[in-house]
Amino acid sequence: MTTSLSQRPLTAQYVGQIMKLHEVVPRESAGRDTINRFKAQFKAASLECLALLENGELERIYCDYHEDYVVKHIINNNVRYRFVQVKTKQKQNHLYSVFEVFGLKKTKAEHDLPNSFAGKLLLHIESFGATCKSVVICTNVNFDDDVETIIKEAKIGIATSKHTTRLINETKKLFPSLSNKSEQEVLRFLAHLTLAPRKQILNEEEDNFVSLAHGKIFKYSEINLNPNEVRRIIIQLLSLIEKKSAVKLDGNITEDLLNQKASICINDILDILAISRQAYYILKEGGDPNAIKSVSILQRILKRNHFSNDVIEAFASFKSQWEAWFRTNRHSIPEFHLLTLNQNISKLAHQVVTSQIDMNTITPNIEQLTIRISRLLSRADITEDLVFGAVLSEIVKGDAT
Numbered sequence: 001m002t003t004s005l006s007q008r009p010l011t012a013q014y015v016g017q018i019m020k021l022h023e024v025v026p027r028e029s030a031g032r033d034t035i036n037r038f039k040a041q042f043k044a045a046s047l048e049c050l051a052l053l054e055n056g057e058l059e060r061i062y063c064d065y066h067e068d069y070v071v072k073h074i075i076n077n078n079v080r081y082r083f084v085q086v087k088t089k090q091k092q093n094h095l096y097s098v099f100e101v102f103g104l105k106k107t108k109a110e111h112d113l114p115n116s117f118a119g120k121l122l123l124h125i126e127s128f129g130a131t132c133k134s135v136v137i138c139t140n141v142n143f144d145d146d147v148e149t150i151i152k153e154a155k156i157g158i159a160t161s162k163h164t165t166r167l168i169n170e171t172k173k174l175f176p177s178l179s180n181k182s183e184q185e186v187l188r189f190l191a192h193l194t195l196a197p198r199k200q201i202l203n204e205e206e207d208n209f210v211s212l213a214h215g216k217i218f219k220y221s222e223i224n225l226n227p228n229e230v231r232r233i234i235i236q237l238l239s240l241i242e243k244k245s246a247v248k249l250d251g252n253i254t255e256d257l258l259n260q261k262a263s264i265c266i267n268d269i270l271d272i273l274a275i276s277r278q279a280y281y282i283l284k285e286g287g288d289p290n291a292i293k294s295v296s297i298l299q300r301i302l303k304r305n306h307f308s309n310d311v312i313e314a315f316a317s318f319k320s321q322w323e324a325w326f327r328t329n330r331h332s333i334p335e336f337h338l339l340t341l342n343q344n345i346s347k348l349a350h351q352v353v354t355s356q357i358d359m360n361t362i363t364p365n366i367e368q369l370t371i372r373i374s375r376l377l378s379r380a381d382i383t384e385d386l387v388f389g390a391v392l393s394e395i396v397k398g399d400a401t
Contacts, residue, residue: 034211035231038238040202041068041086043209044138044236047201048084050216052266059266064245065258066124072263073133080133083124085117087139088202095144098163101137102150104170113170118193125192126175136194140202141196154190159183211221217273223244236272240264277313298396307359315392322389325381337376344369344376346386349394366391 035043041064048061048071062070064102071082087096096117098104103116113119121135146163153164168186178186201209202347214230247261259265270277298319302312330338348365351357357365374382 005291007228035206035234035238036204037211038242040088042238042241043201044084044086044199045069045241046234047212047216049237049241049264049269050213052264052269053216060259060263061241062258062263063241065249065262067121067135069241075133079131079201081124081128081131082133083121084136084138084196085121085204087117087137087143090204092203094141096139096141096147097144098146098150101143101147102163103171104163104166111166111170113167113174119174121193122171122174122190124176125189132192134192134194136196136197138199138202140199142197144238147195150190151195154187157184157187157191157280159187177351213237233272237269240268240272245287286360298392315388318385318389319396320389322386322393325386326390333377340376341373344372345390345394349391352391353395362391363387 045061045063045068048058048069052058052061057073057075059072059074062072067083068086069084073080073082090212098106099112099116101116102118103112103114105111113122117137118135118246121137124135126134146161149161150164150167153159153161159165159168164187167190171186171190172181175189178189181189201212203209210230217230217233226314241264242261244264249258249261253261267277270280298312298316299314307315333341348357348362348369351365352359352362366384369391370382370384370387373387374380
């Protein structure tokens with residue numbers, strides 16, 4: 001009888017052989033994090049999470065709770081939920097049929113709306129009422145024409161196709177509250193359903209997904225990101241979504257606990273992108289995307305010089321205050337004074353970058369420059385914090401070029 005290598009005694013041949021870790025092929029490498037291993041729903045949810053950076057209407061994303069994910073909107077101070085179900089097919093030319101989507105059979109056999117994609121999603125409209133903004137089927141393939149027709153007729157409120165008429169009848173059967181409602185009222189109910197076809201990010205190939213995610217990350221993170229840094233950020237985000245999706249939730253759960261355990265908000269995203277929260281909100285309010293990009297450049301510069309996170313937060317705030325002040329006041333400053341102002345700021349920034357002045361001992365120079373700029377512009381609102389922010393802003397510009 002033969003024995004496996006692991007069962008054999010450690011003879012002198014094996015004991016005497018010295019091997020380094022990288023020299024032996026691993027038994028398996030499935031544990032390594034790759035973007036491809038994450039489920040399609042995590043990829044779709046991750047892009048919704050990145051949208052938190054830009055869309056002020058979005059508040060948070062709930063992971064694998066009620067649906068694959070749920071997006072919480074705040075519209076005119078009212079809470080609205082968008083429920084998203086993610087469906088994928090390996091066969092790219094597949095067309096989801098009226099049976100798959102609505103449980104409608106083309107024969108006179110009994111239909112099966114309750115067990116269809118839409119049937120499960122429609123339950124949210126019934127359960128959440130006006131709080132339900134929409135229910136969405138998100139997929140990497142297409143829907144056939146009959147499905148598209150039903151959605152179109154629901155949106156316009158007129159049923160002309162036999163499939164739409166059948167769906168109205170089946171919807172009334174499924175929801176007793178609609179049994180005595182008019183055709184138009186049922187169509188308004190069904191109009192909450194939205195289709196999101198041809199989402200190539202849901203395919204196993206990661207190129208489309210990485211490309212789209214990279215655009216968001218580039219805008220709100222370091223300008224000089226290399227491909228590995230982008231992938232690392234994406235994997236961190238996907239891992240966070242996976243973690244939030246896996247948390248076991250008890251029956252009696254509070255809103256605060258649900259938010260903490262199963263949802264992702266803007267601050268979670270900022271932590272992954274390593275952008276100062278305070279600076280992000282200041283710059284976001286100012287609406288300058290280029291300034292937002294520069295925040296993380298400043299962080300990188302300061303971290304290289306071993307400043308603490310608290311100091312970095314404060315410095316980023318000074319820089320943001322200066323950029324907001326400059327955007328507001330630059331047009332009222334005479335051109336000659338503006339040139340002199342920029343020269344003075346650039347000179348001090350250059351001295352810091354070339355190590356002529358230590359960042360830790362820059363205070364006297366900032367005090368002197370503050371007095372000089374105040375006199376130059378004849379303004380009383382020029383503070384040391386503002387001038388230091390101007391120097392930091394100039395340093396960042398130099399690092400970016």
